[in-house]
Amino acid sequence: MPDTPDPQLVQAAQDRLARDPGRIVSLDFCGERYVIKRVREKARSRHQQWAIRVLCRTFFPFLTAPGNAPPRDGWYEMERVRALQTLGQPVPQVVAQLPDAVMYSHCGENVEHTLREQDPAARRATLEAVTRNLATFHRAGCWHGGAQLRNVLFDGQHFYRVDFEEDLDRVLSLELAQVYDLFQHLADATTWAAGDDTAESLGRDLLALYQAEHWSPRHTRALRGVARLLAPFRWLGPWLDNARSRDVRRSVAMARVTREGIRRGPRKH
Incomplete structure (x- = not known):
């Protein structure tokens, strides 16, 4: 896949998102299939962070970091997929970053x-x-x-x-x-x-x-x-x-x- 996606493919993805409110939608374009995943902000309250820290330190001493688990923004998954791609790991390819979603290659x-x-x-x-x-x-x-x-x-x-x-x-x-x-x-x-x-x-x-x-x-x-x-x-x-x-x-x-x-x-x- 090229670093700069086909503008017509991007427009087709945006049109598909406009028609389907689902979190994950598929797109067929020029004989290829893609998966579009809307970005969802990942929230974690202070109470949840505290509970995770206590649970980990109680049952898994020496295997946890000293801090809390702060919430990440919705693009964290895309960043991880790109990093795994760089390592040659079997993950979908990031095809395009849209304003509120990410388009990936379809892998079965x-x-x-x-x-x-x-x-x-x-x-x-x-x-x-x-x-x-x-x-x-x-x-x-x-x-x-x-x-x-x-x-x-x-x-x-x-x-x-x-x-x-x-x-x-x-x-x-x-x-x-x-x-x-x-x-x-x-x-x-x-x-x-x-x-x-x-x-x-x-x-x-x-x-x-x-x-x-x-x-x-x-x-x-x-x-x-x-x-x-x-x-x-x-x-x-x-x-x-x-x-x-x-x-x-x-x-x-x-x-x-x-x-x-x-x-x-x-x-x-």
Whole structure:
């Protein structure tokens, strides 16, 4: 893509935004597809900043920065995407900066769309591939901040990561930010357990796969903090296994997965 976008493409994007009030809209132009994302100011109150600081320092000592997490302006995501592009990471290309939105290249459908169409064996293979992709992304010294499957796109050959609005870098160490990504990924992936897999067994296997690809003692320390945070769900597991809430069942499974991941430790290649 050229540094200066086609004026007709920019006008088409602005016309599309005028017709559609949605936060994220698609645009087809001259045989190419684009995604336009409106800029949203990211607000965080002082109370929220204080709560984040207390939570991090209580459960993750030595893995957090001394300050608060101030709100960033709405262009922060675009800046992160451009920085990741420079590093050669798999993210959409910034095509144009509009007055109140950013236009990106289209990089396929999210992974959830792929998973819905697969049988259990193919689904597990896809989840393993996304787990390896996350480990590779982290091994390059990066972090996502929104590593749920809905924020991973697949074009039939490659995975691309999107949605970089979280501003964790001023508060969390790199290892804690990566474990936060890993927790988001595993918590999401375990809901797709099928066939002989249970949420817990799938989570254990994916965590072991990630640990074999990318791990350090500081990651273990961060994971131990997650396990402490989730300990009540592990203790109450026998009474919560059949809870109606999917979030509660997911928390129980993740409490057991993280605990097992600490006990077992990373496997050698």
